[in-house]
Amino acid sequence: MRGPDVSTSAKLASAISAQFTARARWSPLEVLFWLAALATIWLAPDHHLILTEIVIWALLALSLDLILGYAGIISLGHAAFFGIGAYTAGLLAKHALVSEPVLALLVSGAAGAAFGFLTSFLVLRGTDLTRLMVTLGVALLVREIANRAAWLTGGADGLQGIGMEPVLGLFRFDLYGHTAYAYSLVVLFVLFVIARRIVGSPFGLSLQAIKGNPLRASAVGIGQTWRLVGIYTLAAAYAGVAGGLLTQTTAFTSLESLSFDRSADALLVLIIGGTGHLYGGLIGAVVFRFAQDWISAATPQYWQFWIGLFLVLIVLVGRDRIGSWVAPVRRLADRVSDWRAWRRPPAVEPTAPGEGGRP
Amino acid sequence: MVTILFDGIAYGMLLFVLAAGLSVTLGLMNFVNLAHGAFAMAGGYAALVVVNRLGVPFGLGLVAAFLFSAALGALLERTLYVHVYAKSHLDQVLFTIGLVFMSVAIVDYTMGSSQQFIAIPPVLQGQITVLGIGMSKYRLMIIVICGVLTALLQLGLTRTRFGSRLRAAVDDQRVARGLGINVGAVFALTFALGSGLAGLGGALGAEILGLDPIFPLKYMIYFLIVVTVGGTSSITGPFLASLLLGIGDVAGKYYVPQLGAFVIYTIMIVVLIWRPQGLFVRKGAR
Numbered sequence: 001m002r003g004p005d006v007s008t009s010a011k012l013a014s015a016i017s018a019q020f021t022a023r024a025r026w027s028p029l030e031v032l033f034w035l036a037a038l039a040t041i042w043l044a045p046d047h048h049l050i051l052t053e054i055v056i057w058a059l060l061a062l063s064l065d066l067i068l069g070y071a072g073i074i075s076l077g078h079a080a081f082f083g084i085g086a087y088t089a090g091l092l093a094k095h096a097l098v099s100e101p102v103l104a105l106l107v108s109g110a111a112g113a114a115f116g117f118l119t120s121f122l123v124l125r126g127t128d129l130t131r132l133m134v135t136l137g138v139a140l141l142v143r144e145i146a147n148r149a150a151w152l153t154g155g156a157d158g159l160q161g162i163g164m165e166p167v168l169g170l171f172r173f174d175l176y177g178h179t180a181y182a183y184s185l186v187v188l189f190v191l192f193v194i195a196r197r198i199v200g201s202p203f204g205l206s207l208q209a210i211k212g213n214p215l216r217a218s219a220v221g222i223g224q225t226w227r228l229v230g231i232y233t234l235a236a237a238y239a240g241v242a243g244g245l246l247t248q249t250t251a252f253t254s255l256e257s258l259s260f261d262r263s264a265d266a267l268l269v270l271i272i273g274g275t276g277h278l279y280g281g282l283i284g285a286v287v288f289r290f291a292q293d294w295i296s297a298a299t300p301q302y303w304q305f306w307i308g309l310f311l312v313l314i315v316l317v318g319r320d321r322i323g324s325w326v327a328p329v330r331r332l333a334d335r336v337s338d339w340r341a342w343r344r345p346p347a348v349e350p351t352a353p354g355e356g357g358r359p
Numbered sequence: 360m361v362t363i364l365f366d367g368i369a370y371g372m373l374l375f376v377l378a379a380g381l382s383v384t385l386g387l388m389n390f391v392n393l394a395h396g397a398f399a400m401a402g403g404y405a406a407l408v409v410v411n412r413l414g415v416p417f418g419l420g421l422v423a424a425f426l427f428s429a430a431l432g433a434l435l436e437r438t439l440y441v442h443v444y445a446k447s448h449l450d451q452v453l454f455t456i457g458l459v460f461m462s463v464a465i466v467d468y469t470m471g472s473s474q475q476f477i478a479i480p481p482v483l484q485g486q487i488t489v490l491g492i493g494m495s496k497y498r499l500m501i502i503v504i505c506g507v508l509t510a511l512l513q514l515g516l517t518r519t520r521f522g523s524r525l526r527a528a529v530d531d532q533r534v535a536r537g538l539g540i541n542v543g544a545v546f547a548l549t550f551a552l553g554s555g556l557a558g559l560g561g562a563l564g565a566e567i568l569g570l571d572p573i574f575p576l577k578y579m580i581y582f583l584i585v586v587t588v589g590g591t592s593s594i595t596g597p598f599l600a601s602l603l604l605g606i607g608d609v610a611g612k613y614y615v616p617q618l619g620a621f622v623i624y625t626i627m628i629v630v631l632i633w634r635p636q637g638l639f640v641r642k643g644a645r
Contacts, residue, residue, distance in 0.1 A: 137631070144624065267452075267456075302468060307460050316454075
């Protein structure tokens with residue numbers, strides 16, 4: 001018996017790390033996307049209110065994407081975490097427990113995460129159907145609690161009388177939503193970067209393995225329980241932050257933040273943009289919110305009908321085909337980054353084909 | 360106490376008739392149909408229109424509700440659902456949520472958003488006293504009708520040729536097809552029957568459950584609980600689950616009204632924790 005060939009494994013290790021470095025590189029299109037988002041702060045000052053809503057939808061969809069797109073967990077109750085975050089932020093501000101918004105936002109995220117951690121054990125068990133029912137049941141339960149505990153949450157009237165302190169003690173929330181938008185966008189960007197790192201890490205890849213085939217994943221030694229608990233908790237934290245942002249930017253929260261409609265709409269936003277890549281939720285949020293704005297201007301009352309029709313059509317046509325418009329964009333991004341890589345000599349020598357013991 | 364039990368049984372039997380169709384589509388055919396309540400609502404509104412506006416007798420209104428929902432079910436099954444059977448659960452969820460949203464908006468547009476009631480004939484109003492216990496005539500009628508339907512369903516599934524075809528088609532589609540069973544037709548007929556029963560339940564239950572455009576969303580969870588808790592191996596499971604849910608809900612609302620819908624959600628989650636795997640897995644089914 002000989003040990004593994006040291007030189008081969010070292011080469012393999014460097015090749016793998018080169019792979020990870022390549023995956024982690026920001027493509028020019030991504031940079032462009034975020035520059036465009038940043039530019040809207042100055043270029044579209046009249047639309048900051050709707051843009052803030054888009055950012056919050058994007059964050060919620062991003063959070064759902066982490067569990068649905070990367071870990072394959074279907075959830076019909078993501079609003080539970082969103083609402084918990086929203087109420088946490090609201091209560092913290094109302095009773096001046098934590099008056100600094102960024103800190104309060106962290107607490108909202110932590111509240112979401114704590115609840116996500118607790119409920120993740122319910123969600124882990126069973127098949128898709130059981131997960132659907134458990135997530136739906138948990139969300140309904142939380143909504144019912146918020147509805148009944150009127151002394152704490154204001155019940156059906158919503159939580160009123162929230163006064164927000166300036167962000168970091170410096171930037172005061174204004175009537176036109178300028179501060180709110182810049183603040184939300186920064187939060188989204190920071191959380192996006194973190195999500196991007198996590199998804200590209202070995203942990204993220206192992207999640208995709210579990211999603212692809214749970215049986216094989218366990219066969220190659222990828223334990224499922226703690227990975228799924230981890231990503232579910234993380235997604236819950238993201239949703240909690242999104243909810244907290246909604247409360248902080250609107251200085252109000254209501255049972256709507258816990259409703260089934262919000263869970264379903266979050267799913268829709270994600271489906272529009274496509275699951276399994278982080279930009280899906282972001283693009284979906286832009287399309288969703290503008291479509292909503294446009295349609296509800298045309299037929300104010302029956303916006304729901306068009307959402308429904310859209311969902312039905314999306315399934316009948318096939319999600320793959322609708323999501324496939326993303327593919328050319330991705331290929332373009334790949335080509336651009338390839339071209340850049342070609343101009344600079346690669347940092348690590350790529351492994352030549354045929355290595356690994358062939359004569 | 361006895362009155363609560365009585366009301367609970369009536370409520371439970373109503374839930375069973377409403378959810379019986381779902382226990383076949385979700386439980387046996389493994390299709391996530393969140394839009395089941397929409398068919399119940401369609402039946403309710405069909406009865407409302409023929410009874411209140413056209414002045415048709417109440418009994419015929421119930422028949423109309425059944426026929427309308429069954430026809431609607433058959434139509435949608437053949438045109439839309441049939442394409443979604445083979446898709447993933449996520450697709451089925453999206454598709455049926457879409458249908459629910461559309462049905463809510465359509466009913467809101469055509470019938471208005473307020474809660475409505477079907478006119479009940481005077482014969483069925485008021486109470487009768489049996490053995491010193493006051494019972495609402497209407498609820499007694501519900502128990503009788505639903506009891507008869509349950510017996511018919513049970514006999515139909517176990518004793519008739521159609522019942523055995525359905526069980527064969529559900530257990531193994533390919534073999535059933537090989538034996539010359541027209542699986543598509545069996546599923547379509549079953550779906551129509553289930554939708555029709557839901558429609559009948561919607562019409563019967565308008566008095567108790569209320570009838571408004573958000574009906575499918577409001578009662579979705581109840582139907583799902585019946586199927587989840589009851590299991591799918593026979594019709595007895597969902598039946599017992601419905602009774603349990605009905606009595607539990609009525610008693611819960613009577614004794615601890617401050618808890619509201621808490622009781623039933625908790626029951627559901629506890630059952631799901633208790634039997635997470637076995638709930639939707641039926642031996643021999645694919």
